[in-house]
Amino acid sequence: MAATDVAARIAKRVVLPVALLLAGMILLGLLVTKVLNHTWPFTVEDSVNRELAADRSGDLNNVSLVFSTLASTQVIVATTVLVALGLFLWLRRWREPLFLTAAVATQALVFFLTTLVIDRHRPDVPHMDASPPTSSFPSGHTSAATALYVGIALLMAMRARSTGAKAIWWLLIAVPVGVALGRMYRGMHHPSDVLASFVNGTTCVIIMARSVLDRSVSWGRDRLSGVGKARRTAAATTTPAPATSGS
Template identity: 70%
Template sequence: MSSTVLQGLRRVLLPVTLLLAVMVTLGMLVTRVFAGSWPFTLEPGVNSGLAAERTSGWNDVSLVFSTLASTQMIVVVTVLVALFLRLRLHRWREPLFLCAAVSAQALIFLLTTMAIDRRRPAVEQMDVSPPTSSFPSGHTSAAVALYLGIGLLLVLRARSTPAKVAWGSLLLLVPVGVALTRMYRGMHHPSDVVASFVNGGTCVLIMARAFLDRGIRWGRSMLSPGQAADADRGVVGQPAAS
């Protein structure tokens, strides 16, 4: 195994392991240490207030956002976007980055729910509860990793500041909408979705550093010299030409 691959693995495995430890620690603090302290004592009131404000219109809107972050949709969108990136850019950096970010958050989510046992909010739940803990929100974490990851790639390739702001804002709105939706539908506490932003957002940062960095040449041995030169242009802070 080459030194560049080993360096890349260190950039992935160590940070992801540390993030898992952080997520489990946060879960213990929220559910055990500070469960009876402010601001976590406010969460039941927030949950009840959101449930009391449900209307047929908002129910439909919340279903749309919740569907955007369902497991099936996340898998389909990730695969399709990764294939598009590979065919459009003719390099592996961006597809690997997106797939790795989504996969890492899913692994951390599953392991965290195995360590942290938290009940769903004590309100009527509009969805069937999956057999996982309420902490953290899997829908929110996946939405952050996928849509924020896509947004980062679009921002890096945009040539103008207004375009960067527009793409970044648009893709950030999706995970925010998903987070609000999961609370509205009675599936998660506010701290669950906040922790999910930590999980998904950090995974995007970790994988951006590992896969979009010029110093890490993932898959270079599989590329021709011309393709390898093209791959070097797809780096953080240096958008590749369209």
Template identity: 70%
Template sequence: MSDVVIRVTRRVLLPLVLLFALMVGLGLLVTRVLARTWPFTVEDTVNRELAGDRTPGWNDVSLVFSTLASTQMIVVVTVLAALVLRLVLHRWREPLFLCAAVTAQALIFLFTTMVIDRNRPAVEHMDASPPTSSFPSGHTSAATALYVGLAVLLALRARSTPAKVGWWALLVLVPVGVALTRMYRGMHHPSDVVASFLNGGACVAIMARTVLDRTLTWGRIRLPLSRSGDDVTPARAPAGG
């Protein structure tokens, strides 16, 4: 087995398998083992309170946040962001990180929903979705991977300024807004969105540890650092070395 395969297995595949197992384990705890234990016994109450507070204005706001995390929007924003990163930075590391994080969370979400069948909250649903795909929240997970991923890149690349802090906070708050609006719209229980923060955040961490690690050597090609910390032309190891 080559060194590259070993590194990919250790740094990406194994952590994702463990994350999937954790998500399934959490799903089983929430839907079966602890279903009649506090605080899971009051989740429906939270959803009913949110549904009871619906107004036309908040309905419009919730639709905006929900749309920001829809499958179509996530794909479009991810592709556009990746293209901009590639054109501006002239390398593939950051675009690959973002695409890998979003893709990984989507796969974990998909396989988890295939194992965990949880009914959506017993309130009026404002969106059309499969009735037993409540755990976890795909919208929240995707928003976490995409917008937190962008926040990580911003924190790593940009100098610390008030504007940077503002943009960073805005990016991080988008998944929070998505989570709240998905509950408001009657599509998910609180535990669904909490688990989704874990899924999206873990995928960002896994891919950052792998793709954004500039000291990592892949096979015989090493990406050295310039004095500024930016990538430079890959240096190949001498033949026979």
């Protein structure tokens, strides 16, 4: 496959969907903060934030801290690198590691660019964490957790079918939910912030799954590798004709 064909396929299957996602996230942010901010259900978000802050306790503080830590930048980066490396060493191919890395990196890019446009203050309640210099919309922790842990769950679902594996899938999928609740509980985000982050993280997983994990999509190298493998297999299975001696 020519380089121009690969570039066109990347533009169609990756760049364009990500650009549309970014535009959708910015539009959603503008609707939440500029257009529908005085419309239900956004008018009750402040009440939800105050109710969560009023219900804080020692045990819930610890639980929320655990989930918040699972989605911290350091843990997300370290987990992504370790899991991607483990996948490559185990499977000896690039698709699965690239899928996971690309999903996490793409959600971070969309999150960052969205925060440059959308300027939303964090909830007007006591904050339990230091506020990073970004907008409250969307939640970076929730978005990253969705892309990483749902991405890992998808890879497991594609290979393992046992009851134990299915239990792990659900645990992994539940992590972003716990992160979202924890970030709201700790006064760092509004409900609409974390809901938008589910959209960002999940969409990035879908885009990269369709582009990287879908084996019907050829990126050139796979096709050449397949041809070479077929030729080697044919050569190995071909038996030479027996030699005949003259009479």
